[in-house]
Amino acid sequence: METIAKPGVDPKELLRNLPRSGETVLMYVDGSWCEASDGATRTLVDPATGAPIARVAEGTREDAKRAIAAARKAFDAGPWSEMRAADRAALLFKVADKIEAHAQEFQYIDTLNNGKPLRETMYDVADAAGCFRYYAGLATKPHGQTFDVPAPSQTFTVREPIGVCGQIVPWNYPLLMAVWKLAPALAAGNTVILKPSELTPLSALRLASIFEELEFPRGVVNVVCGAGPIVGAELAENEQVDKIAFTGGTVTGRSIMRAAVGNLKKVTLELGGKSPNIVFADADFETAVDYALFGIYANSGQVCSAGSRLVLQESIADRFVERLAERAKKIRVGNGFDPKTEMGPIISRAHLERVEGYLEAGKAEGAQVLCGGARLEGPLAGGNFVAPTIFDRTAPSMKIVREEIFGPVLVVQRFDDEADALRIANDTIYGLAGAVFTQDVAKAHRVIRKLRAGITWINTYHPTYNEAPWGGYKQSGMGRELGTYGYDAYTEVKQINVNLDVAPSGWFEG
Ligand code: NAD
Numbered sequence: 001m002e003t004i005a006k007p008g009v010d011p012k013e014l015l016r017n018l019p020r021s022g023e024t025v026l027m028y029v030d031g032s033w034c035e036a037s038d039g040a041t042r043t044l045v046d047p048a049t050g051a052p053i054a055r056v057a058e059g060t061r062e063d064a065k066r067a068i069a070a071a072r073k074a075f076d077a078g079p080w081s082e083m084r085a086a087d088r089a090a091l092l093f094k095v096a097d098k099i100e101a102h103a104q105e106f107q108y109i110d111t112l113n114n115g116k117p118l119r120e121t122m123y124d125v126a127d128a129a130g131c132f133r134y135y136a137g138l139a140t141k142p143h144g145q146t147f148d149v150p151a152p153s154q155t156f157t158v159r160e161p162i163g164v165c166g167q168i169v170p171w172n173y174p175l176l177m178a179v180w181k182l183a184p185a186l187a188a189g190n191t192v193i194l195k196p197s198e199l200t201p202l203s204a205l206r207l208a209s210i211f212e213e214l215e216f217p218r219g220v221v222n223v224v225c226g227a228g229p230i231v232g233a234e235l236a237e238n239e240q241v242d243k244i245a246f247t248g249g250t251v252t253g254r255s256i257m258r259a260a261v262g263n264l265k266k267v268t269l270e271l272g273g274k275s276p277n278i279v280f281a282d283a284d285f286e287t288a289v290d291y292a293l294f295g296i297y298a299n300s301g302q303v304c305s306a307g308s309r310l311v312l313q314e315s316i317a318d319r320f321v322e323r324l325a326e327r328a329k330k331i332r333v334g335n336g337f338d339p340k341t342e343m344g345p346i347i348s349r350a351h352l353e354r355v356e357g358y359l360e361a362g363k364a365e366g367a368q369v370l371c372g373g374a375r376l377e378g379p380l381a382g383g384n385f386v387a388p389t390i391f392d393r394t395a396p397s398m399k400i401v402r403e404e405i406f407g408p409v410l411v412v413q414r415f416d417d418e419a420d421a422l423r424i425a426n427d428t429i430y431g432l433a434g435a436v437f438t439q440d441v442a443k444a445h446r447v448i449r450k451l452r453a454g455i456t457w458i459n460t461y462h463p464t465y466n467e468a469p470w471g472g473y474k475q476s477g478m479g480r481e482l483g484t485y486g487y488d489a490y491t492e493v494k495q496i497n498v499n500l501d502v503a504p505s506g507w508f509e510g
Contacts, residue, residue: 009337011046011053014108018054018205025056025201027225028208029063030070031218036226037062042198047115047345048335050382056201059226064193064234067222071164071191072240074219081161081189085139091214092136092187096129098210103129106203108337110174113200115344115383116299117336121175127466128179131482134466135187138487152501159491161189162266163242166235168228168256169204170248171197171347172302172406178204180470180481181245182221188490190243193222195232199347201225228252239263243490246270247304250404250430250475257478268479268489270304270471272404273432276413276425277307277461278447281316283437287459289323292410295435295461297331297388300343301408304476305433307461308405310412311424317414321392324410325370328388333376335383345384346407352384355407359389362400367391367411396427404430418447426452431473435461454480 018025019033024041026033035041040058045051075081080088099106106128107121114121143159165185169177178194185192196204201223208223224231228248236244236259243266246256250271260267277295279288295307312320336344346352352375359373372389392412394401401411415421425434435457436447444458454472457463464470464482471480479489 009108009112011112014105014112015054015202017105017209018202019209023055025054025205027057027059027063028205028212028221028223029067030222031212034063036060037066042225044113044199044202045348046112046383047347048337048383050349053112054202056205056225058198059224059231061230061234063224063226064195064231065238067193067224068164068166068235068238068240070219071193071222074217075161075163075191080191080217080220083189085187085189088187088189089136089139091216092132092139092183094214095210096132096136098214099125099129099132099207102206102210106175106206109203109206110200111336111344113202114171114174114347115336117341117344118339119342120299120344121336124173124176127464128175131176131179131183131466135183135487138484139187143487143491149497152499154498154500156496158494158496159188159488160494162490162492163190164240165190165192165243165245165490166238166241167192167194168232168235168244168246168248169194169196171200172299172304174200175203175207177247178207180486181247182207184481184486185245185490186221188487190490191220193224193235193241195224195226195228195235198225198227232256233259236260237262241265243267245489253477268481269477270481271432271475271477272406273304273306273430273472273476274309274402274404274428275305275307275430275433275435275453276309276311276428276451277434278311278421278425278436279313279316279320280421280436280438280440280443281313282439284439284459285316285320285323288437289320289327291435291437291461292324293327293331296410297328297343297408298462300346300386302347302406303462305455305462305464306406307433307435308410309401309425310410311421312412312414313421314414314416317412321370321390321412325390328371328390331388333385333387334380343388343408346386347384349384351406352386355386355405355409358400358403358405358407358409359386362391362394362398362409362411365395365398365400366393367398367400368393372408396424402428418443422447422450426450429475432476433457433472
């Protein structure tokens with residue numbers, strides 16, 4: 001395996017546009033930049049080298065409360081929620097333009113902070129701009145309905161913003177996950193408090209500086225950094241928050257839901273997965289190998305929808321895994337700033353150790369390691385690198401088969417026939433994504449319809465579009481992001497009933 005240890009860029013120079021006080025990068029609350037209420041900070045670390053890259057304000061419950069109060073005031077007092085959608089859209093189109101104008105800066109910030117290769121962050125930034133454009137466009141389209149009711153009534157619906165939205169996002173797509181939440185919420189007229197992952201807040205803060213430049217009304221967008229159980233928990237619990245939107249792990253998702261019951265705030269959850277990628281013997285062999293590789297090793301497997309279980313027909317399995325391992329061993333792993341790098345590091349030391357725990361569990365439970373199986377040492381030892389790994393000869397009860405690893409670790413599950421493939425594919429608490437590879441069109445459709453998952457692909461893996469809904473069945477989540485579904489999730493539906501014959505009802509005679 002070729003490894004690339006080239007160091008990245010100068011963080012100081014790259015982060016020059018982030019407002020600071022001394023050395024501390026600030027948060028954005030109520031239209032101004034601030035330190036944490038207790039002055040606490042967190043040092044961010046480059047996952048590729050272990051070197052410190054920035055010190056960021058570490059928000060408190062007080063900071064979260066202040067941001068919630070600002071968002072509440074901005075929502076209740078207007079004008080944001082009452083503006084014409086076209087006027088909000090005009091601003092959101094400008095956000096997209098600004099992201100594009102600073103595309104390389106955003107790209108580099110996420111590569112620095114998350115470690116993912118430049119070839120990935122380039123797409124993330126383009127998708128982020130596209131997402132703002134999509135929702136800016138959607139804001140001005142018709143959203144209500146009219147109904148066939150008896151005269152003299154006329155009944156129709158309008159969609160109105162929900163109010164103050166708390167938004168909690170993970171570290172695996174720092175900019176894009178923030179934008180998937182901000183764009184529809186703002187397009188619909190809500191005000192927001194975004195909490196980026198404590199590990200990767202930098203691109204969200206840079207985005208906040210764009211909202212400031214564009215003179216979004218004060219309090220409409222707030223970005224509060226900090227720990228999940230503190231800032232995140234406050235957003236989930238606080239009764240001034242009308243909706244909480246969360247992307248992250250399933251265990252955290254459960255705690256968000258519990259915390260949200262106080263005022264029965266609206267909840268949407270985008271959670272984990274253990275998605276099956278089913279390959280039949282009649283699939284185009286090289287295409288299926290290629291997407292199996294892409295499905296699991298893109299973003300070092302740190303993708304909620306990763307094809308982490310390769311459900312493979314027995315008759316081609318030996319030949320398939322041999323070819324797959326041959327290609328996995330050739331993946332260029334290293335520093336994301338080298339344009340040749342194909343796979344970057346794991347996000348943190350703690351997560352690296354978690355992934356290593358799964359590698360050990362797989363070996364201890366008797367699975368066969370076809371390639372990888374360990375962290376990378378040598379010139380990459382300072383970073384959090386794991387070799388692309390394949391486990392074959394697995395059993396359904398193994399920990400590596402049942403649990404989300406969120407790393408570059410593929411487990412192979414072999415099957416004999418279609419019914420067997422579906423039984424294995426659906427044998428999981430998750431239901432986020434899944435794919436099927438076959439050249440038999442009827443079989444492809446049969447299988448995909450029986451897959452209990454929200455995002456599915458036939459003869460491809462991973463394409464994701466701002467226009468199409470994203471979300472999971474079973475314990476992979478609640479609700480959908482993206483597309484019109486993602487917009488609707490930030491609105492309440494109001495029925496308006498008009499009496500066109502203004503006269504007493506006559507129901508009571510006295
Ligand atoms: P995580 O659940 O640990 O953290 C996600 C976010 O929640 C972070 O901002 C964190 O600070 C915050 N948080 C943590 N504890 C909290 C609490 N008690 N209350 C409120 N907020 C809290 O997840 P992670 O490790 O950052 O991300 C990886 C997980 O995210 C994986 O399980 C992955 O599958 C999932 N994910 C899902 C999607 C999707 O669209 N379904 C997309 C990306 C990631």
